[in-house]
Each structure stands twice: as C-alpha cells, then as structure tokens.
Amino acid sequence: MRQCLLCEQEFIPPIKFAQIFSLKNFRQPKICFHCLNQFEKLTGNRCSVCSKMMEQGIICSDCKKWQKIYQGEVLHNSALYRYNSAFHDLMVAYKRRGDYVLREVLQELSWDYLSKTEFDYYIPVPTSPGHQVKRQFDTISAVYGDIVSLTPLLAKKEGSHAQGEKNKEERLKTPQSFFIDKTIKIKENIQTGKVLLLDDIYTTGRTLYHARDCLKSRFPGMHIESFSICR
C-alpha cells in the first residue's frame, strides 16, 4: 500500500510481469491509477514540429509563425501530455505554492521517455533568481536532475515576469532574458554537440526559442531540440 501524492488515498501499485523477474530496481509509482488517468496523453494527429494535438494538418499555426520568423529553422519539441485542468492544478500546486515533493509526479510522467533519449547535453530552462529564492528550489532542475545529468548552461536575468501570468500576445512579446552562465565548465565537443533543452510547459514556444537563440549565439554549431512534459 502506498499513499497517492495527489489525492492522498491509499492505493496498491500494479505489478508488472517483467518486474517480478527483473533484478533491476523499479521506480515505485507515486500517484494512484485514478490520478494518473487525469493526465491526458498526446495522441492521434500531432504537429510534426512541436507535438501539439491537431484535428488535421502537418504543422500547427504556432509553428508556422516560427517558421516565418526563423526562415524554416524551427525548434523540434517533444511533448507527452496535453495541458488540461488536471495538469494546471498540478503546476499551480508545484510552482505557485512551492510543493516541492510534487516534482516526483512530474518525474513519473516523463521518466520513461526521457531516460531513453540520447543527447550529449541536457540543458534546463532556468527560472528567475527571485522566484528561486522564494521557492527555495529550481522548478525545472528539481524534476529532471534525477533522470538525466544536467548542464545548467543558461541563466535568467532578474526581474522578468512569469510567463504563466500573461496572455498569448504578451507572452510572444516577451524580450530575451536568458544569458550564458560562464561559470559552468564545458567541454570542447559542446560546439557541435546534440543538446536537449528541458522545460515543463510549451505554450507559445517563446521561452524555448529564446533559450535556443541564446545558446546559438555562443555555439552556432550546436544541434538543439527541446522537451516539455506538456503542450
């Protein structure tokens, strides 16, 4: 019996067949079946660039805009879940209230996918220093740091507002606020390395494109993709 991190009810985690015979340690589920089902997986027809679910078509309207702005150099983003109300509630509890332990729920949602990826560098999107002091943790690194080895190459300037508090137009107009943290040691091969940018939610793409711009200005040969749990 375990207690679900979200609904606090006791539940019995399902036992997988492979688990019985495997010598490996399996991650124990942190949330119950019912709560897990509240999170909607991205399925069916999806945007080939950013993974957004669509009725029809190959590229979503957001990505078409980025295609214009960046002359075709779009950022490929993998996402796993739809940003529905259950996810919204989870993110409010995790980020706004600062319920640190909920990072384990986000890990549960992304662990299987992320641990199978093979990139040279995993770079988390940073949070503003002010928020971090208040929360006493970094929301993105706290989730992904246990799954892959992180290279926190990006830093964020003070005084930038949270994206979550803005509407779509304001989000798109947000100026660049990332810079390269020069104190981080890097190896030679980063110039042409394969990099995965890590964020929690992809809404307009503004944040992740800024992060890529910042990296590209310093390392033009870098191959950059991104990952967000939600789209």
Place this chain on the structure above:
Amino acid sequence: MEDLTLLSGRQWIINQKDSSTLEDCSKVPVIENGLCNRCGSKVECKLPSGKLYCRACIGLGRANEGDILVRCQNASQFSKLPNGGMTWNGQLTTLQQKISDNLVLNFKQKKSSLVHAVTGAGKTEMLFQLIAECMKNGKRACIATPRIDVVNELFPRFEAAFAEIEIGKYHGREYQEPNLDQLTICTTHQLLKFYEAFDLLVIDEVDSFPYVGNDQLHFAAKNAVKKDGVRVYLTATPTEDLLEEVKQGKIEILKLNRRFHGGLLPVPREKLFIKPFLNKKGQIHANLLAEVKKVVKSEHPLLIFVPRIEQIPIYLAALKKKLKDNNVKIVGVHAQDSQRIEKVAAFRERKYDILLTTTILERGVTFKNVWVIIVAADDPIYTAASLVQIAGRVGRAKEDKTGLVLYCYHRYTKNIRSSIKQIKGMNK
C-alpha cells in the same frame, strides 16, 4: 510600526529575517518537533535545503521550518449594543425556544453544547438569541461550517437577523481582506487563520465532509476559540467522538426530536435489487424505472442520488431515453458544474422534474415537496450520516410533512441499517 487592529485574533507566517516590530503578538516557530503549529499535521516533506515544510496547509502559504508563526493577541473592542444588534423578531416554537434558552444559559455558564436536532428542525433560528447574548457583552463569535454552500446560505440570514452587527464572510472561493468582525461566518478551513480569537465558536453540520474525521480541521477549531471560550456544535447525526465528549461531561447534549412543523421524519423504504441498476447496454433496471415513473406520476419533484460524478451523464442518458414519452424534464448537477447554482435554482422553481446529483446536495438545501431515490445506497460513499441527511430533504414543508425516501441497494450495509435506526430513534 504596522497597525494590527484588523488582524486581532489572527495568525500568519513571517520569514525569519523579517524583523518588523509586532506589538501584542506572540511568536512561535511554525514547524516544531516535526509538527506544524498552524494546522497540527505531521510534517515529513523536505526542501532541497533539508528544511521541512508542511504540505497539509500549503494552500495558505507554505510553512517552512525556521519560519515564524505570529499570533496577534491584542484585545479587540466591540460596542455593547443593548439587544446584541438583533433585528430578528420571528417566533420560535416551544421546543425551539427551550433549546435556544439552554444555549444562552450554557454560554453564560461557559459550558459547551451539542445540539442534536433532526433535519428541518430550524437550527439557524435557534442560534439567534445565543449570538445576540454574545454580541450584547461586546464579545466575538464565529459560525463555521465545512461547506461553502452552507456559508453562502447562512450569511444572508444572519445579515438580515443582525442588521446592526458587522458580519465577515470568508471561504476559499472568494478573496476577502482580513477584517475585524464581531461576527464571522466562514468555512472550517478558514479557522486555520485564527488563534484564540473567539469567545463563542459555533460549528454547524459537524458531521459533514471535510470536517468529520479531519484532524487538521479539529485542531484549527480547537485553536480558534479562546481558552475560556464556548463551543457549540450543531448536527442531525452526531459523530462518535462528540458523543464520547458528552459522556465525559465536557459538553452538554441538547436534543430536538421534532421538526418545526411537528411532523415525523419520513422513514426510508428499502428495495433490494439483484441485477445491476444499469445493464451492459446502458439500460436502466425495470424496477428502478418503475419507481421513478411512480414519482413522476405523483407530480412530486424527484432528487435522484448516485454515488459518483461520472455516473450522472450515464443515468441521465438512460432516463431521458426511457422517459421521453412522458414529457419529463431531467437535469444532472455535480460539484464542479459551472451552472450548479442556476440548475439547483431552476429545479427549485419546478422547471425540471428530476434532478440527478451526488452527495453535494445531501444537506443544507430545501426543495418543496421533493421526494428522493438513492441509487446504490450500499455504496461506501454514503455514510450513515449522509443517508440520514438525504432522507431529511423530504417532508420539510408544513403542508406536506411526509413523502418517499427510497434506498435502492444490492447489499444491505451497516450504514443503511444504522441510518434507519437513527431516523426511527428520533421519531420516538
């Protein structure tokens, strides 16, 4: 220095580095010995720094180990109005008056009470003279209840009854600046923000979710009342822990076994089902349908309770299909429904014949002449208290004192038996 008069009786968290002078305030560490001093919960989760934080009351702002809980304890001053600011001049029945007098007497003697009154006894009116007594002495009172709906229903009634008193209304769905009110009406969750604030704390519907069995809210209720303050509990179905306190002589039980109109409580009829209420094709059980049709024919509005929100649309579709020839208007309502208030109001005005719902409408609501069917009364979601409350929706009007309460079940449960025993017991 800040003016703290409006925060009298409240508690809040400040950072360790915050050095503002707070007069008449006591300070305690918010996390102490692995327990949260604000909500009493055990604290187990840690931040990366290794410091503990409380998850249980995180909705009020995170309490971190090392933070300070400030409790404002300056003496609040209220004017002593001769009649306690009461503008109500209605009439109580003899039985109601007896309870009301007892409450006033117990308050004067600083004795806590438990009012065990049947559903539809008119509990709110019995509180008026008690509140007036408290206000008259310039003292502070709070009426707390677990349900937001009940707060919203109580507030206008007290506003009308105490036109000369400033009343505060607080619950989690609407933001309200903290104010110093002589009378506060709020949810039991809001009590977490108070410390030794009230001379009188009334908790209405003590047996209902989420207060019942919730240690955090019991802790809050204990802390919110002054050391020499008086507690009053109101319920139609007292819980074991309260009855235990009665036995130990800590609180006095006041019983009211008659509804204000003098009629008996309708005793539920039970009906055993062998096959499922809905078969695999989504068709409704013929006997259940027959019962629904009987009510429709009698021209009473019908409340149908189902255990889970997800089942509402399924039953709704099944019933609509079967009853479409009878020209019956059906609607479903649940806790997250954005049109909840409108739908309930429309049902009250008889714009619908049948309302499908869950336990959210089990208490605090009155529909004239309504009859009730509980589908799957054996479901664990229905406690004995819930069942008594649901049955209590029927026969509340003076002109129509009886009616149908039907339990449909597959398995006769302890809760079904206990609820019927309680209802019969109150009718004796």
